[in-house]
Amino acid sequence: MGEDKLLIRAVIAFAVAFFGTAFVGLMSTWVDRKVTARVQARVGPPWYQPFADFLKLMGKETLIPEGSRRTGFVIAPLVGLAGIVLASCLIWYNDLYPNPRGGFVGDLIVVIYLLVVPSIALMMGASASGNPLAALGASREMKLILAYELPFLIAMVAAIVAAAAGVSATAPAEDARITFRFGSLLHQQHVYGVVAWKLSGIIAFIVALLCIHAKLAFVPFDIPEAETEIASGVILEYSGPLLAVIKLTRAMMLFTLPALLVVVFMGGFVFEGISILWAILKYVGILVAIILIKNTNPRLRIDQALKFFWGPMTILAIVALVLAVVGW
Amino acid sequence: MSLATWAFKKSPWVYHVGTAACNNCDIEILDCLTPRFDIERFGMVLVGSPRHADVLLVSGVCNKRGAERLRDVYRQTAKPCAVLCIGACAITGEMFRDSYYFDGPPDRIIKEVDPNAIIAYVPGCPPKPEAIISGAIKALSVL
Numbered sequence: 001m002g003e004d005k006l007l008i009r010a011v012i013a014f015a016v017a018f019f020g021t022a023f024v025g026l027m028s029t030w031v032d033r034k035v036t037a038r039v040q041a042r043v044g045p046p047w048y049q050p051f052a053d054f055l056k057l058m059g060k061e062t063l064i065p066e067g068s069r070r071t072g073f074v075i076a077p078l079v080g081l082a083g084i085v086l087a088s089c090l091i092w093y094n095d096l097y098p099n100p101r102g103g104f105v106g107d108l109i110v111v112i113y114l115l116v117v118p119s120i121a122l123m124m125g126a127s128a129s130g131n132p133l134a135a136l137g138a139s140r141e142m143k144l145i146l147a148y149e150l151p152f153l154i155a156m157v158a159a160i161v162a163a164a165a166g167v168s169a170t171a172p173a174e175d176a177r178i179t180f181r182f183g184s185l186l187h188q189q190h191v192y193g194v195v196a197w198k199l200s201g202i203i204a205f206i207v208a209l210l211c212i213h214a215k216l217a218f219v220p221f222d223i224p225e226a227e228t229e230i231a232s233g234v235i236l237e238y239s240g241p242l243l244a245v246i247k248l249t250r251a252m253m254l255f256t257l258p259a260l261l262v263v264v265f266m267g268g269f270v271f272e273g274i275s276i277l278w279a280i281l282k283y284v285g286i287l288v289a290i291i292l293i294k295n296t297n298p299r300l301r302i303d304q305a306l307k308f309f310w311g312p313m314t315i316l317a318i319v320a321l322v323l324a325v326v327g328w
Numbered sequence: 329m330s331l332a333t334w335a336f337k338k339s340p341w342v343y344h345v346g347t348a349a350c351n352n353c354d355i356e357i358l359d360c361l362t363p364r365f366d367i368e369r370f371g372m373v374l375v376g377s378p379r380h381a382d383v384l385l386v387s388g389v390c391n392k393r394g395a396e397r398l399r400d401v402y403r404q405t406a407k408p409c410a411v412l413c414i415g416a417c418a419i420t421g422e423m424f425r426d427s428y429y430f431d432g433p434p435d436r437i438i439k440e441v442d443p444n445a446i447i448a449y450v451p452g453c454p455p456k457p458e459a460i461i462s463g464a465i466k467a468l469s470v471l
Contacts, residue, residue, distance in 0.1 A: 022401060033368070037366070037368060037369075041363045042363040042366040042368065042369070043366055043368075043369045044366075044368060044369060045368055045371055045430070046369070046371075048338070049338070049371055052335045052338035052339040052371060053333070053335075053339045054335075055331060055334075055335035056332075056336050056338070056339045056382070057336035059332040059335060059336065059408075060382075060406040060407070060408070061403065061406050061407050062406070063406050065380055080464070178404075235380075236376075236377045236378060236379070237377075238379065238380075239379040239406040240406050243380060263359060294410050298453075304398065324413075
């Protein structure tokens, strides 16, 4: 493929990823607030609410606390935004231009790596802000990251092993290799069966769903950002445009993380003909599951969350990995 | 009406500042957040930090200790912001006006910090949640 064509495709993918993820992410936060309101027998905000919130925050002044490290404080939200936009770019590119040899060799690893960046950036910003409550929030965020990353990674490995193990015996040898490339992963799932239908896939999917729930910092795992306990912990000192960037990052994560789950477990988004409806249904299904878990649980303490992820979740993920290796 | 003003009217985030109140007004403010009155349909969300807030709900008589805190909280709120004084105590100090520890109704304290502050008053002891919502809407429509 000519270099110019590749460059144009990359630019298109980046533009779609940025604006598409921002738009779909913000609408997903509205869906979340509306469903939450309905579940609580309320009316809830109108459809343009997330956009009004974003515009309002852009119009407020930026207050930088006197005792903070100004550079780290200001850069942190931007670093987080950059990480999530790049991660969503990889997911969009491989769904917009499907190709069995598409993507590059370490796709999934890079996406998992980039998805940790917003959480770490938030920690950096909270530590830079010089507020003791924010420092408490930062330490809780760190413990939460340690907690959920382990079962998340094991569940992802279980998924790709299950995808490779499901390849039939008569297929060419290179299809049956365990692969981190998104293009090959999607090809394996389209041709030889979606990961989520296998037993190991179901277990790994449940583990991954709870892990991204924690990554999104939704109740029961919104420990770092507890409003009433530590006055919004990590984002306490942010105001104005920086807070808008943080909220936008959270909204983009609300799109990117379920989309990653759809790509790894359910064969990705297929944008042709009637499959578009099925693609939207897959995404909305995961979103509704997240919203319902959010509305029916109280907040956990950080030690309870740690025990939960390093106990039952890790054991389930290892069980899923063993089942995937065996072939189930 | 510019886009900024429209966005400000449609998404006012609320922070509750209690300065030595008897808590009746605080209970009525909390009532506004419950499903019966549901201020989230106006875009109002209760936030945990004054830095995130657009509207400060001030309740209570401001005593000397509360006055220092109220000045700090007002300075920490990102401008533009509006202040809503809720209840008769927050407007005039009502029956506690002659007490030894009284330090001026909250609007006097805020005007010390910022003479051009946007302040609205919701009378009542305590005002009903409908009155609080109506006061907030009227304050926003003046902007």
